[in-house]
Amino acid sequence: xxxxxxxxxxxxxxxxxxxxxxxxxxxxxxxxxxxxxxxxxxxxxxxxxxxxxxxxxxxxxxxxxxxxxxxxxxxxxxxxxxxxxxxxxxxxxxxxxxxxxxxxxxxxxxxxxxxxxxxxxxxxxxxxxxxxxxxxxxxxxxxxxxxxxxxxxxxxxxxxxxx
Numbered sequence: 700x701x702x703x704x705x706x707x708x709x710x711x712x713x714x715x716x717x718x719x720x721x722x723x724x725x726x727x728x729x730x731x732x733x734x735x736x737x738x739x740x741x742x743x744x745x746x747x748x749x750x751x752x753x754x755x756x757x758x759x760x761x762x763x764x765x766x767x768x769x770x771x772x773x774x775x776x777x778x779x780x781x782x783x784x785x786x787x788x789x790x791x792x793x794x795x796x797x798x799x800x801x802x803x804x805x806x807x808x809x810x811x812x813x814x815x816x817x818x819x820x821x822x823x824x825x826x827x828x829x830x831x832x833x834x835x836x837x838x839x840x841x842x843x844x845x846x847x848x849x850x851x852x853x854x855x856x857x858x859x860x861x862x
Contacts, residue, residue: 702823703846705839705853708861712833715860716742716826717749719837722856723822724753727804729775732818734810737826742835743808746824750806751777762808768794776803783809791816820845822853 710716727733733750735743744762751760755773763769763781771777778799785791791813799805800818810817825838839853 702840703843705841705846705850706857707836707838708857709829710742710835710837711831713742713745716745716835716837717752719856719860720746720749721753722749722859723824723852724750724804726852726856727754727775729803730800731804732800732821733804733806734814734817734821734823735806735808735826736811736823738828741826741828743826746826746837747779747806747808750804751779754804768799770803778803778805779808780805780810781808782813785813820848822849 708719710719723733727750735746737743748760751771751773754775754777756771756777757773758771760771760779761769763779765784767780767782767784769779771779780794782791796816807813811823819842821841823840825840827836828834829836839849841849
């Protein structure tokens with residue numbers, strides 16, 4: 700499959716990153732998968748926090764680096780995974796991804812390391828720090844076969860926060 704960049708944008712502060720993710724989160728539904736990629740400190744956890752608030756999660760969202768999986772209740776169940784510490788793809792079996800995907804919205808930090816076991820119907824958000832303090836570039840990418848499904852969602856979210 701070919702990856703398609705649906706849209707790219709820049710945020711200037713962590714609060715802007717969270718606001719954009721909140722707008723994305725408000726549009727997600729059970730079964731949706733969002734994969735967050737980027738270097739350490741690029742804003743993956745901020746983005747996950749924004750998605751959580753967009754889904755109506757009111758409790759604090761923290762990085763599940765050591766727990767691998769955190770589950771939160773909101774308007775939808777929010778599964779937050781961090782697979783940074785997984786050493787091989789076989790360890791993903793312990794996460795029971797198919798069940799998680801069926802029961803809520805799932806966000807996976809460092810998910811680019813396990814794409815071989817993920818469904819192709821997913822939104823990938825690539826975050827990169829720029830040379831400007833706290834500024835991040837974000838690219839929203841999907842597999843070509845799922846382009847139409849995600850294009851409107853991403854566009855509406857970006858318009859909401861930039862209007």
